[in-house]
Amino acid sequence: MFLGRVAGTVWSTVKWPETRGLKLLLVRPYRLGDLAPGAAGDAGGEASEPLDDLVVCADLLDAGVGDDVLVAFGHAARVAVGEKLAPGSKPNVPIDAAVVAVVDRVEIERAPRR
Amino acid sequence: MIRGTVVGRVWATRQAHGLDGCKLLVVAERDADGKASGRIVVAVDVLGAGSGEDVTVALGSGARNVLRPGPDNRDLLCDAAVAAIVEGAG
Numbered sequence: 422m423f424l425g426r427v428a429g430t431v432w433s434t435v436k437w438p439e440t441r442g443l444k445l446l447l448v449r450p451y452r453l454g455d456l457a458p459g460a461a462g463d464a465g466g467e468a469s470e471p472l473d474d475l476v477v478c479a480d481l482l483d484a485g486v487g488d489d490v491l492v493a494f495g496h497a498a499r500v501a502v503g504e505k506l507a508p509g510s511k512p513n514v515p516i517d518a519a520v521v522a523v524v525d526r527v528e529i530e531r532a533p534r535r
Numbered sequence: 536m537i538r539g540t541v542v543g544r545v546w547a548t549r550q551a552h553g554l555d556g557c558k559l560l561v562v563a564e565r566d567a568d569g570k571a572s573g574r575i576v577v578a579v580d581v582l583g584a585g586s587g588e589d590v591t592v593a594l595g596s597g598a599r600n601v602l603r604p605g606p607d608n609r610d611l612l613c614d615a616a617v618a619a620i621v622e623g624a625g
Contacts (some may be wrong), residue, residue, distance in 0.1 A: 422559075423575070424545065424561070424575065439549040452575065453542070453563050453574070453575050454573060456543075456561070456570065460563075482549050482550070482551070491545060491547060491559070493551075493612065493613075494595075494614050495595055495596065495614050496596050496599075496614070497607070497612050497614035498614075499609065500553055500611065501612050504551055504552055516549075519551075520593045521550060521553070521554055521612060522545075522547035522549065522550035522551065523547060523550070524545055524547050526544075526545075527543060527544075527545050527546075527561065529542055529543035529546050530542060530586040530587070
C-alpha cells in the first residue's frame with residue numbers, strides 16, 4: 422500500500438459494466454520527504470512533478486480532493502472493491518488500485534536522512 | 536520484497552473493513568547502498584516491529600501469507616506486510 426493525496430477525479434461513460442458506480446480518483450503518492458522535511462526524497466519546498474506518478478484508483482470511501490488516503494494495489498484492491506460492490510465475493514473487474522482508507526494521521530518518528 | 540526502515544505509523548477511522556484491527560507502519564525503502572531512496576510503503580505489521588527497526592516487506596499476493604498461510608487467504612485485504620525484522624545485512 423502507499424500513502425498519497427487525492428489530486429483529482431476521472432470519469433467515463435464507456436467502461437467495463439461491473440465498474441459502473443465506482444468513482445475513480447487521481448492520487449499522487451507521497452515520498453518520504455513530503456512527510457518529513459529534510460529526509461531523503463525532500464524536494465526542498467519545490468513541488469515535485471505532479472504528473473510524473475499519478476495513480477488512478479477506485480474510491481470506496483467517498484474521499485475528496487485534498488484528502489490523504491491509503492491505496493492498495495493488485496489483488497488487495499479487488500478484495501476491497503468486492504466489499505463494496507458484491508460483499509462476500511471478489512468481482513472480476515479490471516481494477517488494480519483502490520483507496521482503502523482515508524488517513525486521519527501519519528506519525529513520522531525517525532526519518533533517515535539522504 | 537524490499538528492505539527498509541520503520542519510520543512511523545498511519546491511523547485511519549474511515550477504512551475498508553479488511554483493514555480493521557491492522558497495525559499499519561510507514562516503511563522507508565533502502566537502496567543497495569543502504570541509503571533511504573525516498574520511496575515509502577505502508578505495510579501491515581504482525582511481528583511487532585517498532586520505529587527505527589530495519590525490516591523486510593513482502594509485496595503483492597505473497598504478503599497475505601504473513602497474515603494467514605495460504606491457500607485459503609485470498610479474502611485478505613493485504614498487499615504489503617512486514618515479513619522479517621532484520622538484524623544484519625552484508
